[in-house]
Amino acid sequence: MVNLKTKIGELILKNPIMPASGTFSEDLAEVLDLNKLGAHVTKTITEEKRCGNPSPRVCEVSGSMLNSIGIPSKGIEYFIDTVIPFYSQYNVPLIVSISAQTSDGFARICERVSVPGVDAIEVNISCPNIEEDGKAFAMRPSTTQSVMTKLRSATDLPLWAKLSPNTGETIEVAMAAEESGADALVVSNTMLSMAIDIHSRKPKLGNLMGGLSGPSLKPIALRMAYQCAKSVSIPIIGCGGISTVEDIIEYLIAGATAIQVGTATFINPNAMVTLLADLENFLQKQNIQNISDLIGSVRDEDATDDVVFMETAP
Template sequence: MSKVDQSVVLAGVKMKNPVVVASGTFGFGREYGQFYNLNELGGICCKGLTLHRREGNPSPRIAETPMGILNSVGLQNPGVDAFIAEELPELRTHDLAIIANISGNTPEEYGIMCEKLSAAGVDMIEVNISCPNVKAGGLAYGTKPELAAEVTRMAKAHSTVPVMVKLSPNVTDITEIARAVADAGADALSLINTLRGMRIDVNTHRPILKMNTGGLSGPAVLPVAVRMVWEVANAVDLPILGMGGVAKGADAAQLMLAGASAVAVGTACFADPYAPVKVRDELAALAEMQGISKVSDFTGAVKPW
């Protein structure tokens, strides 16, 4: 057993280690719980919830790429009420931080979900602003500072638990969005969400995904994630949950050195269900090898040239 202190604090939420599983890649934990005890994790970002049940997009909605995957699942989920009634009680039996991820079509929907989930007893709410905004003609909240701020204020006004806003990388300047969200009262930030990508079947001449484009995740996006975490950490004084391409302990260390307080493992879980546990152990081993007594000392310790 490692002698390194692996505990971290993210926006006031204490976790026994810095490894969280990313929203949309782990469901609500039931399937992965057949491989190992979920208590091994620092936390779980649950599958994205909407106010009402969603069936998601038509297939094909997953496509492999050389260093990751494209997805256009479309937020398939049972709805927030079903999650509270059927999934949350089981999750509460585990010793880990429960982070509910939410997406809405209007600011009001975000407010309603924040009220419901706060009352139900989740530890934190992750607000996904990378989704269509009906009131703004289909524009994603995450691409306009004023819209991102509006959703953040609504979430904060209706939540009694910390609010973490998930930032989209599909913007010109991610620090502009980060500052707007911070000024609106966010307790933490998570980044990055997926990068928009596309693959085309050269034989049929049709896009491989039925929705034509999708979100790129996996090892290919790690350098982008590290760069954006570093930029945001230098722009705002908020704790960060870093994600994007984490498959090894060294990947997690990069994001933490760039400024993240904790990390999320996502796409790697599809290739190896044990990836989050391995990342945790490899990160601790790296700290021990470098004479670092607690993994939280990695956070922000990068030495730029």
């Protein structure tokens, strides 16, 4: 029997597999046993009701996908009255993903979702900061620090900061999040991308650009997870392109304590449960008793710090 238990700060997960925000919803209960997951992560919620972006909102690119969903939201009241009670019926930690366009807005929604039944708050800081130049909070250490500081004083619940692959300052942003009170980092969100229909010459997404997710994102998010694990002492939750058990193992070796699965669920709604069985089999076959034996076990002792912390092409 292998031990799949993992710890994100004080929070104990029975296994390291959880959904990525926005790729998971209550209706998945019809096709998979939600009690099997390590945690539940909700779609990002905003305080106000939002319609989301113009369609088309998704398109396929080789082996991966682009989306510009744009965080449609039924608003905070619906979320508190309906979504939190739904997840409370399961014996699985509930992680609520929040977003806002200002740091005060972030603090307000953070306070409102800090209610019984919620175990941690995932902060989607890959959204525009309209108080400054409209760039996402997670693009810079300074804006990450200011929003995380406000959030820290708005709740006693664990705060997980979700980073963006669009910054060239991954390590500085990760350190700013840790210094201002983040309890874990989710690495990462989608990467800004584009696709054009060569016949109509029109961008394939109604919003022109969108976020790349799926296997093409994995090497980028894995590199970020590795760099973050080397730079901060809070846990890293790996996210980006996970579709096989080998992908999970790679993230754990890079230093992730748990992982999130997104796009793979659109291909196979039962992907997370299949991955869980595959993970158990893999560890048994390899004679690894505890997943904690894998975490951060990357053999990089010959590399210099210059290479590990490089953010430009080698």
